[in-house]
Amino acid sequence: MEWYTIILLFFVLLIFFVLIGVPIAFAFITVNIILSTIFIGFSSGAMNLVNSAFSSMTSFSITPIPLFILMGEVLFHSGLVLKMLDVISKLLGKLPSRLSILANITGTMFAALSGSAVANAAMLGSALTPEMLRRGYHIKMIIGPILAAGSLAIIIPPSTVTILLGSVGQISVGDLLIAGILPGLMITVMFLIYYIFLGVKNPSLAPRYEIDNSTWKERIRLLIQYVLPAVLLIGTVLGLIFFGIATPTESAAIGALGSIILPMFYGRFNKKMIQNSVLGTLKISSMILLILAASAGFSQLLAFSGATRGLISVVLALDIPSIVTIIFMLLVILLLGTFIEPMSIVMITIPLFVPVVAVLGYDLVWFGIIALICLSIGNVTPPFGMLLFTIKGVIPSSVTLKEVYKSVINVVVIQMIAVIILILFPEIVTWLPSLRAN
Amino acid sequence: GGNEDEANGSENSNDGNENVAAENANNENENENENANEPANDGETYTLSVVLSLDEDNPQMLSFPIFTEIVEAESDGRIQIDYVGGPEAIPPFTQGEAVQNGTVDMGWVAGSYYADVVPEVLGLSFSQLEYEEEVERGSIEYISRFHEEKMNTKAIGRAGKGNFALHVGKDIEVNSTADFEGLDIRGTANYVPVIEAVGANAIALEAGEIYSSLERGLIDGYAWTNYALPELGAQEITGSQIMPYFNEADQMILANLDVWNDLPEDLQEIITNAAIDAYLESRDMVEEILAEERIEMEEAGVQYVELEDADRFEELVEENSWAWLAERVDNIEEMEEYFKQ
Amino acid sequence: MDIFKKVTKVVNRYVTMLENILLTISGVFLISMLLTVCIGVGSRAIFNNSILWTNELASYLMLGTVFLAAPWVLRKNAHIIVDIFTYKLKGKSLRFNTILVSIIAGVACAIYFWFSFNITLNHYNNGTVNMGSFPWPRFALYIPMVIGFFFLIVRFLVMIITNLFGIQEKIEEEDPLEQVNNLLQ
Ligand code: NA
Ligand code: NA
Numbered sequence: 003m004e005w006y007t008i009i010l011l012f013f014v015l016l017i018f019f020v021l022i023g024v025p026i027a028f029a030f031i032t033v034n035i036i037l038s039t040i041f042i043g044f045s046s047g048a049m050n051l052v053n054s055a056f057s058s059m060t061s062f063s064i065t066p067i068p069l070f071i072l073m074g075e076v077l078f079h080s081g082l083v084l085k086m087l088d089v090i091s092k093l094l095g096k097l098p099s100r101l102s103i104l105a106n107i108t109g110t111m112f113a114a115l116s117g118s119a120v121a122n123a124a125m126l127g128s129a130l131t132p133e134m135l136r137r138g139y140h141i142k143m144i145i146g147p148i149l150a151a152g153s154l155a156i157i158i159p160p161s162t163v164t165i166l167l168g169s170v171g172q173i174s175v176g177d178l179l180i181a182g183i184l185p186g187l188m189i190t191v192m193f194l195i196y197y198i199f200l201g202v203k204n205p206s207l208a209p210r211y212e213i214d215n216s217t218w219k220e221r222i223r224l225l226i227q228y229v230l231p232a233v234l235l236i237g238t239v240l241g242l243i244f245f246g247i248a249t250p251t252e253s254a255a256i257g258a259l260g261s262i263i264l265p266m267f268y269g270r271f272n273k274k275m276i277q278n279s280v281l282g283t284l285k286i287s288s289m290i291l292l293i294l295a296a297s298a299g300f301s302q303l304l305a306f307s308g309a310t311r312g313l314i315s316v317v318l319a320l321d322i323p324s325i326v327t328i329i330f331m332l333l334v335i336l337l338l339g340t341f342i343e344p345m346s347i348v349m350i351t352i353p354l355f356v357p358v359v360a361v362l363g364y365d366l367v368w369f370g371i372i373a374l375i376c377l378s379i380g381n382v383t384p385p386f387g388m389l390l391f392t393i394k395g396v397i398p399s400s401v402t403l404k405e406v407y408k409s410v411i412n413v414v415v416i417q418m419i420a421v422i423i424l425i426l427f428p429e430i431v432t433w434l435p436s437l438r439a440n
Numbered sequence: 441g442g443n444e445d446e447a448n449g450s451e452n453s454n455d456g457n458e459n460v461a462a463e464n465a466n467n468e469n470e471n472e473n474e475n476a477n478e479p480a481n482d483g484e485t486y487t488l489s490v491v492l493s494l495d496e497d498n499p500q501m502l503s504f505p506i507f508t509e510i511v512e513a514e515s516d517g518r519i520q521i522d523y524v525g526g527p528e529a530i531p532p533f534t535q536g537e538a539v540q541n542g543t544v545d546m547g548w549v550a551g552s553y554y555a556d557v558v559p560e561v562l563g564l565s566f567s568q569l570e571y572e573e574e575v576e577r578g579s580i581e582y583i584s585r586f587h588e589e590k591m592n593t594k595a596i597g598r599a600g601k602g603n604f605a606l607h608v609g610k611d612i613e614v615n616s617t618a619d620f621e622g623l624d625i626r627g628t629a630n631y632v633p634v635i636e637a638v639g640a641n642a643i644a645l646e647a648g649e650i651y652s653s654l655e656r657g658l659i660d661g662y663a664w665t666n667y668a669l670p671e672l673g674a675q676e677i678t679g680s681q682i683m684p685y686f687n688e689a690d691q692m693i694l695a696n697l698d699v700w701n702d703l704p705e706d707l708q709e710i711i712t713n714a715a716i717d718a719y720l721e722s723r724d725m726v727e728e729i730l731a732e733e734r735i736e737m738e739e740a741g742v743q744y745v746e747l748e749d750a751d752r753f754e755e756l757v758e759e760n761s762w763a764w765l766a767e768r769v770d771n772i773e774e775m776e777e778y779f780k781q
Numbered sequence: 782m783d784i785f786k787k788v789t790k791v792v793n794r795y796v797t798m799l800e801n802i803l804l805t806i807s808g809v810f811l812i813s814m815l816l817t818v819c820i821g822v823g824s825r826a827i828f829n830n831s832i833l834w835t836n837e838l839a840s841y842l843m844l845g846t847v848f849l850a851a852p853w854v855l856r857k858n859a860h861i862i863v864d865i866f867t868y869k870l871k872g873k874s875l876r877f878n879t880i881l882v883s884i885i886a887g888v889a890c891a892i893y894f895w896f897s898f899n900i901t902l903n904h905y906n907n908g909t910v911n912m913g914s915f916p917w918p919r920f921a922l923y924i925p926m927v928i929g930f931f932f933l934i935v936r937f938l939v940m941i942i943t944n945l946f947g948i949q950e951k952i953e954e955e956d957p958l959e960q961v962n963n964l965l966q
Contacts, residue, residue, distance in 0.1 A: 023882050025861060051893070052900055
């Protein structure tokens, strides 16, 4: 079989099972069994698949995932995150597009506390949308910042998708996490500028309103009481990774432990909170890591069948600038992103793309971060976008689909601009990890 | 004792061959086995799929292309070698099982990766003999028995020459055995007895994790072969390679036992001899690579440090390696006769 | 038919209960994993000695966490599905789709179950023990996978039967921890 026939076979089968509604994890194992029967033989192939699943699940690079998820879940379920939202709202004072900016800034903060785009968007959406609507905000000013906040959760560490990408592509997970900080902040600033600009240009989009003016003394007390501890927690987790004091797994464990201890000081620690956090963690981790276990066999079969090497040799023989190849890969990610969620795209494309990127001589961390932004774009593009579904759940049904799509366009465009900036100035990605090395 | 066991070894290998013959007689046409000593050309072509435990261009895999060339030439094309991939195709730690269950027909696999199934394979790591001597004594045949019994594979031969060395990071100075005390050193099963003997802690990490772990100061050093360092990116992060070198590389050439038994005897012989020839040819190249690499590494600032108490280090290595193995195999005296001087 | 429905209902209840027990163990594994890594960090920071087994134990606990929670996640319908073609299905065609998907996924799980069971059995019979820093018995590490795939098959079977015979089976969503507590008392 030619390599392109093999690749076609892999993806046609996978997409068929996915589209008839087989859950992604089980679609992977179904396709694995079919393909390993073809390329290896039924029983030895199946034994190999079981060993692959075991081997991928006991890899130390993915052990941070459940721990980071637990950290986010505890902070959400203890109500500390909502309290922080409240405090930051008081701190902001009078600003154009005040609530949009609030969503943006807190979204960025929560992105640094949580690895889950959906949790981030859902939390902000349900907390802020009623207030925004009551204040007469235009739907564009509501949906955009909340989608943006969700997207940032993937890029700003900690991020489950980042860890998966590092583990599947064999890129340093620590470097990837650290490399996400600057691009994440850059995108936050781009969103901030955009929404302030909209609010100034057309105040009717975000009508100003009177706010209770608390004293500066009160604001600082609230800041120290509710925001500072969380900022310290984030700083500790990232600092441990950055300075090489602890592995990502150890940092995640320290972060999770910190997030469990923190609510004790606010009297928010109880059995129900822990139970809900653990159940939430189990649900998300099991769902994500089962896909990882199942897809490990898939990417190894791609290599085993000769498809990966075939693709690489052809790409290398192509007479096109290598950046065109990179852009082509990003377009594939964007295209898949219209109907598949980010994690599965990582599992499908990264094993095929990363060897090519490495052979072309590009920085893998740089490619990883740009791929992550493209993945987070896919999260908001119709028809299938986890964040779109989340948004639909929190906005009133009177809002038309057309209005939603219009707001999505802004988010997509701004992130596309970010991708172009990072392609032109790769140092924005590679600078922090390079500091780490010295 | 050595002579007696040599005799045992060859006896056993004869047994092995008889079994092969018997099985072939049952399974396939009998003509082939009646003339077992003549090249029994059944006209059939055998394609053998191969997985490697390291990337194809890693110098530790040097013997593979040589082996392929010899086998395909000597067999007049009756054996075709089909390279299916490296660690990306089958996870390194499951490659032993992949050969066992027939996912691939052959593998260039590090013994320590499957030593939990066949701990005897570590004898090859702790061996004090040159390969020629091992071949003469039948040491590989002896070790193969355990592979056949416990994991349905034939151990055909060593895959490559190499000694091990301990390496430490840039900010760490080691001049004597005592300086290792308390250091965290990366090392899989075959290194553990030595790392523990010098008072350091052994941490099992995959080869791919060595660079980032040392860079972050999570480990103070790592055990690896004394060459193939640039493949780890080691010149950027290594302070010094510590000598003397110790023990032997544990890369093995394995074949699935059923596949092996299905091969006509003349082809088995071609493969066995090709494995030996490929080893010997690559062994000379390893010396060159080592010398060239040393120049490259020294230019990058890596030091080559000889321990002040080198004798003591070598003593510790010998004692601890075999004592450690003795706790994990049932037949340590027999093993020592095959691998000790 | 009435008896059949009753039997299905009872079976479903017991399967659900077992899933909840597995879920509870999975939760214990998660917390143990957190503590294990923390103990590793602490011993490295305070006593400057590496506890080698903590890294490995953490990853084995994670494996257990994932596979023991998987059947519950399936019952909760929380595995990721791309439903751009199937979200409109209703009534009979929805039931047909559910049965089809459950058969495909159930067979795939059965194959993974069978081979992981065999590998576990082999490791048990051979007494395979890890060679690294701690002698983990290999068969024990595979057990959560075997159990996980087994209960995934069972859950898919329940889904096939209830959809095939149109049994509207609403399981009262009891708090899983409460249920286990009640069971223990
Ligand atoms: Na995040
Ligand atoms: Na999408």
